[in-house]
Amino acid sequence: xxxxxxxxxxxxxxxxxxxxxxxxxxxxxxxRGKPMQFISxxxxxxxxxxxxxxxxEVEVRQGNSVLSAHYIKxxxxxxxxxxxxxxxxxNVELKSDKDIARADKATYSLSKDVISLTGNAHLxxxxxxxxxxxxxxxTKTGLTExxxxxxxxxxxSKN
Amino acid sequence: xxxxxxxxxxxxxxxxxILFFLGLFAILLIFWSAKKIEPSxxxxxxQDVDFASLNDGLTQPLYSSITNSGDEIQIFAQQIIQxxxxxxxxxxxxxxxxxxxxxxxISLSSDNGLLNKEEKNLIFTENVLLKTDDYIQIxxxxxxxxxxxxxxxxxxxxxxxxxxxxxxAGQLNIFRENISSKLVISFTKRVKMLxxxx
Numbered sequence: 001x002x003x004x005x006x007x008x009x010x011x012x013x014x015x016x017x018x019x020x021x022x023x024x025x026x027x028x029x030x031x032r033g034k035p036m037q038f039i040s041x042x043x044x045x046x047x048x049x050x051x052x053x054x055x056x057e058v059e060v061r062q063g064n065s066v067l068s069a070h071y072i073k074x075x076x077x078x079x080x081x082x083x084x085x086x087x088x089x090x091n092v093e094l095k096s097d098k099d100i101a102r103a104d105k106a107t108y109s110l111s112k113d114v115i116s117l118t119g120n121a122h123l124x125x126x127x128x129x130x131x132x133x134x135x136x137x138x139t140k141t142g143l144t145e146x147x148x149x150x151x152x153x154x155x156x157s158k159n
Numbered sequence: 160x161x162x163x164x165x166x167x168x169x170x171x172x173x174x175x176x177i178l179f180f181l182g183l184f185a186i187l188l189i190f191w192s193a194k195k196i197e198p199s200x201x202x203x204x205x206q207d208v209d210f211a212s213l214n215d216g217l218t219q220p221l222y223s224s225i226t227n228s229g230d231e232i233q234i235f236a237q238q239i240i241q242x243x244x245x246x247x248x249x250x251x252x253x254x255x256x257x258x259x260x261x262x263x264x265i266s267l268s269s270d271n272g273l274l275n276k277e278e279k280n281l282i283f284t285e286n287v288l289l290k291t292d293d294y295i296q297i298x299x300x301x302x303x304x305x306x307x308x309x310x311x312x313x314x315x316x317x318x319x320x321x322x323x324x325x326x327x328a329g330q331l332n333i334f335r336e337n338i339s340s341k342l343v344i345s346f347t348k349r350v351k352m353l354x355x356x357x
Contacts, residue, residue: 038352045344047293081323083354
């Protein structure tokens with residue numbers, strides 16, 4: 001029976017709630033000001049829109065945080081060439097230290113210090129799996145918010 | 160007194176007529192002088208200039224043309240040296256500028272260039288530098304450009320500045336497929352772009 005209890009997973013279904021994770025998302029907050037490295041097989045720059053599109057196994061590394069996807073679009077300011085937003089699509093994964101967030105799409109607003117993951121959004125943090133309609137991560141504080149329909153799979157401690 | 164009045168009004172009348180025609184002539188003159196001289200549709204260098212007649216030490220030649228994609232290209236050089244190949248000349252301090260319809264500019268320079276009139280291309284070698292008016296700055300060992308189409312190709316490793324950061328890649332292609340299409344700047348083969356936030 002105890003073996004069964006150890007293996008038992010508590011599945012919690014919560015609808016239309018907002019859940020905040022206080023522990024923060026990896027080292028995202030401390031990585032925020034570090035240089036950002038974009039790696040891909042190809043990059044196409046659109047001068048008129050000041051947009052760089054990266055294709056095929058794209059990675060954006062900043063400190064210990066890595067955003068990867070099949071397609072990433074970097075939008076620069078037309079006035080001062082500052083990076084304003086990053087859009088990621090297809091097999092999106094944000095990894096920071098041991099924390100992982102996966103989704104179909106992600107938007108990183110550098111001016112608002114927010115990363116939004118939508119479409120099959122899935123957070124893996126401290127051994128827990130959380131599914132939500134949207135995951136919002138504040139890159140300044142690391143605070144993670146789970147929006148919409150939230151489903152949590154909690155693995156109980158073995159002790 | 161009446162005869163004086165008649166002659167005065169006649170003088171005024173003729174002066175007015177002369178003034179009218181002078182004004183008309185001045186307007187025509189302005190239009191004639193402002194008429195834009197269209198660059199030739201073919202590169203005069205590639206078509207009209209006979210390489211054999213060029214002498215060493217020819218300074219500051221300037222050639223301009225419109226590519227089939229609608230961009231204007233201009234070629235500058237400090238010196239043109241004949242080669243054994245009758246279709247090719249060596250260019251010292253080669254400089255090429257590409258102007259698009261919206262006014263944006265790409266400039267390319269190198270210590271040496273090889274212009275081939277048969278292949279209608281200009282190959283830049285040694286200290287090759289590509290610059291755009293939006294702060295992209297690329298160095299690479301060799302760049303090929305074409306005189307009749309908007310196409311710039313660097314097959315070697317490219318390094319440079321890009322959007323407040325750095326970029327490196329294995330290949331660079333800049334092209335415009337036709338007049339209505341956008342200018343494409345494409346980096347390929349293991350692209351690494353570094354962005355430095357404030």
